[in-house]
Amino acid sequence: MTLAAVAAVFAWLFVGYLLWARSYTDLIDLLVYRAGGHAVLTGHSIYAADFAAANQSPNGLSFTYPPFAAVVFVPLAIVPVGVAKTLMLLLNATAALLLFTLTVVATQGNWGRLRSWRALTAPISPKTAVVLVFAAIVFTLSVPVEHNMTYGQVNLLLAAAVALDILPPWVPWPRGLLVGVAVAIKLTPAVFVGYFLVTRAWRPLAVSLVTTVLAVVVGWLVAPADTVRYLTSTAFDPARIGGLAYSSNQSVRGIVERLPMLDSVHGAVWATATVLVIVLAATAIAVNRQRGDTVAALLSAAFIGLLCSPVSWGHHWVWLPVAAVYFLMRWASLGAARNLMAGLLIAAISFWAPWAHLPNSEDRERLWTSGQHLLGSVWGITALALLIVFALRARNPVRAS
Template identity: 25%
Template sequence: MGILRKTVIISAFFISTVILLRTFFLGTYPDFTVYFAGSEAFLQGKNPYNTSPGAFANYVYPPFVLLIFLPFIFVPVPFAAQVFLSISIMSLPFGIYFCLKALGKLSVYSYAFTLLLSALAFPTKFTLGMGQVNLVIFFLISVVFYLLHKNKRYTVGFFLGLAYAIKLFPIALLYYFLLQKKWITVILSIGVFIIFYVVSVLFSGVDIQKTYFENVLPGISTSYQKDYYNQALSGFFARLPIEKTTGMFLKNITSILFIVLSLILLFWSRKKKNLENISFSFIITLSLIVNPFSWQHHFVWLILPFIVTFYKFVPTSLSLRGPLTTKVRGTRQSHINNYILLSSSYLLVAINFPNPQSLPVLFQSHVLFGTILLWFLQAKLLLGNK
């Protein structure tokens, strides 16, 4: 390994470490206080969905999450937040490790490069600064992705079921397992989810569950937030200068079109073994586009799709040397175009504007546009076009 290569790798690790560790000095982690207050209210015999005193926002997470954060309430909030932050930070490098390992692309250089780009991206900084659980979900999905390649059906089912219990988002991945006819994984993941749900019922009681499913969940599923940080289709249409009913109608129609087209592509390519990784990550990308809301910190889940798409575009047999025939020139240009588009997608997702109101309305949805661009590149791959 040359001196220049070593310098680049060391610099990448150093910058990544500094970016991640500086979050320990932020002092406040608003969303963590919501988790904390919810579990504290639950321990006091209150309904956390009705009472979140002193919290940043109302508690809207699945009941099982109350049990996960219960151990944290026995120590002061600042210390509890630092412990949870440590878990979140470690979830990132370990998640990246499993992604690269699954693809057979793990090396010091690829790892350092991926970690640096992930740490630099605003969604990563945002999820850590807010004290969110998204990097833990990323880690669980990365483990699932890795175990899939090892054909560990039972273990995949367990980790997938655990992810369901913490966040509803991974449930979309069920479609992938159904298409691939991985029945054991489907049944086991649902079974594990049910077990975790039953445990939460036994500890929290029926009233809390009733409040969540009758009041909280319907409110989430029909959310129409126009905040800049909502980068789903719902946020894009909510920010447009049109009537709310018109915007919701357009959002629903556009979401249906994305979903139907995506399901057709996934079904059409289901038997192509070389596209299984793209299919898996394609569902993650689609979910962030059509979810009722996707805050910018949710987009850390795109780390896996970006990794998969990047390495799918890497030319395996095309030499960069030799005679430039028309075919070779065209193939090289295609790779260059793909990397330009993928880089543009990353930049649109990774950047953040501290004063978004100063931007034109369309520019305020840059993360959504970057995600749609990634969706387009993955759709090309599913169609067999590089």
């Protein structure tokens, strides 16, 4: 079998997936983005109390992103809604393919394959071909990827941009540029600025910071009052995003909020856990970067944002199926049953999402049994476990595939 054949399977899978996702009539988050773009066009405040009514945001949903993001979403507000939906589906499909491909290539260290189209016709082992197809299916059908497609979310786009900026050994633009843009659109990618800091990549660090500042300035020029409001108050109000105890929130804060016995100390517990996660992740980034395992280092940075953010909904967790692909491809090239078991376990919870099958909404999560708490917080627990595994690895270089 060749890479071209595997790519054909992946393409077929995504065509069917796109047709299925296109049947959804809402793509509700996309409609909120369009409302944000519409507010920019009309000069309406994107954080005003009447934002939803004035800009046709569905279900009264507010705009929670920085003003620069609203500027980026203007094209979605200009075109008809059907065109906007199709465009977002195509963009997310492209981002998913890019993120998957970058993960596979970076895990196996086969960047040379991307230099020539002949690589597509080069034979690969049956084992690698089977694992590739299985990993593609797992990634595509995982809950985080599915939710990004059907909600019209931007997390796949941002993750692909970050991976494209960090994983390849060479890029034709100043490294850090895409990370800076991602941070300006949504704050959580700022953890990847931290990645540059921990790995002492000073130039990419500077580029990402300057890019973010310039993007914020663009947002300020378009919506000065909203930019000031966001930077001084809105960005620090987690309640604007939704109920913290909701089962889909798999961050440390969400886990703590679901435990009634921690009500009196939940702030201290969250703060302490956040510091520990950052220290653990920084260690994991440094260790794996020294080993030459850039994917593990990148995942470690991503888990900081997912675990330490007050809110990490299911569609935020696109890095979880990336971790499944990573371990499956490590098994394909390096063997070791632990890689296979880790890949299958992460694939299973990415596909099934246990928290979605437990009592939820209206604070019913706070009535869970101990077993339900463990099962309902398994994404966050898995991310924490992976950080521990990554941090405890030896600093020896990864054996070439």
